[in-house]
Amino acid sequence: MSLIHEIDYGTPRSKSDTMVTLTIDGETMTVPEGTSIMRAAMEMGTEIPKLCATDMVDAFGSCRLCLVEIEGRAGTPASCTTPVMPGMVVKTQTERLKRLRKGVMELYISDHPLDCLTCAANGDCELQDMAGAVGLRDVRYGHEGHNHPNPGLDESNPYFTYDPSKCIVCSRCVRACEEVQGTFALTIAGRGFDSVVSPGMEESFLGSECVSCGACVQACPTATLTEKSVIEIGQPEHSVITTCAYCGVGCTFKAEMRGNEVVRMVPWKDGKANRGHSCVKGRFAWGYASHKERILNPMIRVSITDPWREVSWEEAIAHTASEFKRIQAKYGRLAIGGITSSRCTNEETFLVQKLIRGGFGNNNVDTCARVCHSPTGYGLSQTYGTSAGTQDFDSVEHSDVILLIGANPTDAHPVFGSRMKKRLREGAKLIVLDPRRIDLVRMPHVEASYHLPLRPGTNVAVLTALAHVVVTEGLADEHFVRERCDWDEFQDWAAFVADPRNSPEAISELSGVPAEDIRAAARLYATGGNGAIYYGLGVTEHSQGSTTVMAIANLAMATGNIGRPGVGVNPLRGQNNVQGACDMGSFPHELSGYRHVSGDETRALFEALWGVPLDHEPGLRIPNMLDAAVDGVFKGLYVQGEDILQSDPDTRHVAAGLAAMECVVVQDLFLNETANYAHVFLPGSTFLEKDGTFTNAERRIQRVRKVMPSKSGKADWEITIDLANAMGFSMAYAHPSEIMDEIARLTPSFAGVSYAKLEAEGSVQWPCNEHAPHGTPVMHVDGFVRGKGRFMVTEYVATDERTGPRFPLLLTTGRILSQYNVGAQTRRTANVVWHGEDRLEIHPHDAEQRGVHDGQWVKLASRSGETSLRALITERVAPGVVYTTFHHPGTQANVVTTDFSDWATNCPEYKVTAVQVMPSNGPTAWQESYDEQARTSRRIEPIVEAAE
Amino acid sequence: MSSDRSSDKLVYMANQIGKFFASQGEAKAPAAIAEHLKKFWDPRMRAGIVAHLEAGGAGLDPLVREAVQRLRETMSAK
């Protein structure tokens, strides 16, 4: 292993299909039209000296180092800004060019501090490299010329520093922030020698608009913008390609290492999901892996009021197996179950469900996707025949109209958000359907054509009204529908949506969205060219979540927006491996590849390989497990990498369910909230410590590679294997690749997947099999997976969660950029500088009525319970709506959410809770007693006998 | 399921499912509802809702009542 040096071609790749042939240094070269001379030269292996050009941003032409000579042209044009022409004859190295370049470098160096030996970028500095490349040996102007008036070092960002004395004013950072990230946080202030890079209105990085994505740090050729970890540790010496473990975008990174220590994470240019970009979480927030609160030894205890006792792996595994066997002997085969994780790898998830189905002998397996995207699976399989998004991320580059529903990509899926913003800056139109005025509604260089700020809970009504306009104004794509969909079902559906009660005018009052806006948005989506729908948890986490997904699917079919790049229906998945966890058979009714357990043929396939009979009845879902526990018939639970106490609705009910069980086993990195109710704790491993694969929101299967040994001694898949063997269900795998081979053998859509293929192709999108050996970027191209696309009638049914005099406001929940899900990882990184606590967003009008001031503690009460947090007064939320995140356990937002759920999948209705808000003095009694209980529960006794 | 709270919850959930399939009309809806229950509810929940029907089926919407009746027949047929 060595450090991977990606080639910098100097300017971005041209997308043209027209080819141009020219001669460079006597060699003939053919490249796409629009390619720069610099890039053409690099493609044949000749590196023209450069400073201000880099291939992540457009050329700017300011440093004058990349000069070339072109036959028949006067002067020495810059090769980064000069495009190739047919027949051009270019020389990259002549006496004149050498002299000019030396002169340029001399000026740069005379103005630059010469502390190279102690500089953090020593060994990774393009200024050094270029001085070497042009053969600079002498500086005639002396070295004392650096007269930058602003030596102010800015260390405000927790992850990188800005040292203006080293800045060569190449503006690569400014362009990266604009073109790659789309935040426009940086400018060059001042002129000439006085010019300097400045965040915002000459603020500090932390105080500016900067979202800490790190694109500028990556773009900077000098030590001006440098990772603090590089300053502290030094330059890395080898790198390993791996996949981010935070969100469903699935960015690929080079983990740059020194020994077993991560020096920095650098997004990989060849990563097909991120194309070389990242967000603050993936690039910087990996410090949790070595956080002092991480648990590294297995622990057990008899009662949840006892302190934990550290034990050996052998004892922990034997104890767990004997407890599960005891419970099954006493209460029956169905009395135990397990939960797989959307944070763990595909291989790990597959093994957990295999243990439950094969070893426990029942189908009581579920996953936290239950609480986020289960309606996506149901809704899309009913209409299209497959439980996944239809496009790859590259597709957005071909979209003309983007309809964004209940998703906030700039916060929750930042790198995809940046790619979307780029397309919007190129002229695509945006329609936002969201109760909150998310950033994309209006931000620098992006403005939504329409924002439909609907009342929480009225998604189905508004989507059906959009369809009403499409059908009644003759905007449906009849050709597509006749050819690709069931025509009879379409007609039933068309008659339903055309009914006047579904018109925008009829829906306007109930949804709070003006009828004209619904009409205009529908016209734009149906007629504006390639229309793409992206949606998030604001769609699924409702009592009509599945219906909403079907309404979305209907709309895309009716307008012919399916089956080619630029269109489609795209769920933006929350956690990194939600798609994979669903694919791997984590749901109680489905084996891997979404095949129902009642299918005799499918079961026979698994039974033959696993050597045990499988139950043909669906098992319990998470809420059903908790209900059954409260009823006294469900007694044991194996939870891998999830924190259901914090993430699931109605915390008191979850707590009651867990407390009623006799053996709760939590496998995680930290003593999470669920562990307060656990009897066994098995320390898990981070993504840096194991091999495997994750599947992102575009169905892309990507490798996770071990960069350091497991700190607890075992990767999560190894723990499951030990547990299975201890229970008498034999499992033997030497490496996760063997688990993938088994998945491929048992799952038609994965039949062509293997580690060898992933190694060769970088990544593949399922289905990957004999029909699509290289995977499937866009689905339903020639026909729907289910055959004919199926229109479903989507009658609006108001949620039973209604506002009234006691609870007049609607609470909706979400997440922010710097934090992740329940925050177990991000809270243990410096990301807390951006989000130290969850706040309740409330409209000024509602705040004033209640005498609530900004920053004041307020009590948030619903039918289920109450909690306290501090208020943030903002017009982002509409009057009548309040909003909070759920990243901090102290907030206990889920004490307030109810147990209403999606009719088809029981996905909880997080997005609508009727609440009241009133000033308060601080945390509620429940929060205080919870805190106390959590503290007591986390006591650990010192180890009694030495673990090996 | 024994307690009232849990059978109330089952009735609520079954009716919720019924509301979606109601649009398919009286002829098709009961079969669709029964199929959904069979595919997604574990045996204990199905037994619970059938027991509730046998005890009078209070609160079940008409289409759902018919669906649970069908479910009961398929279960006893096995």
Ligand code: SF4
């Ligand atoms: S870290 Fe990202 S957002 Fe911040 S200034 Fe740099 S490029 Fe812009």
Ligand code: SF4
């Ligand atoms: S901070 Fe770095 S990238 Fe930005 S202008 Fe200065 S040297 Fe160039």
Ligand code: SF4
């Ligand atoms: S966008 Fe998602 S996958 Fe990419 S770096 Fe950020 S958290 Fe990781």
Ligand code: FES
């Ligand atoms: S690299 Fe071309 S002008 Fe700077």
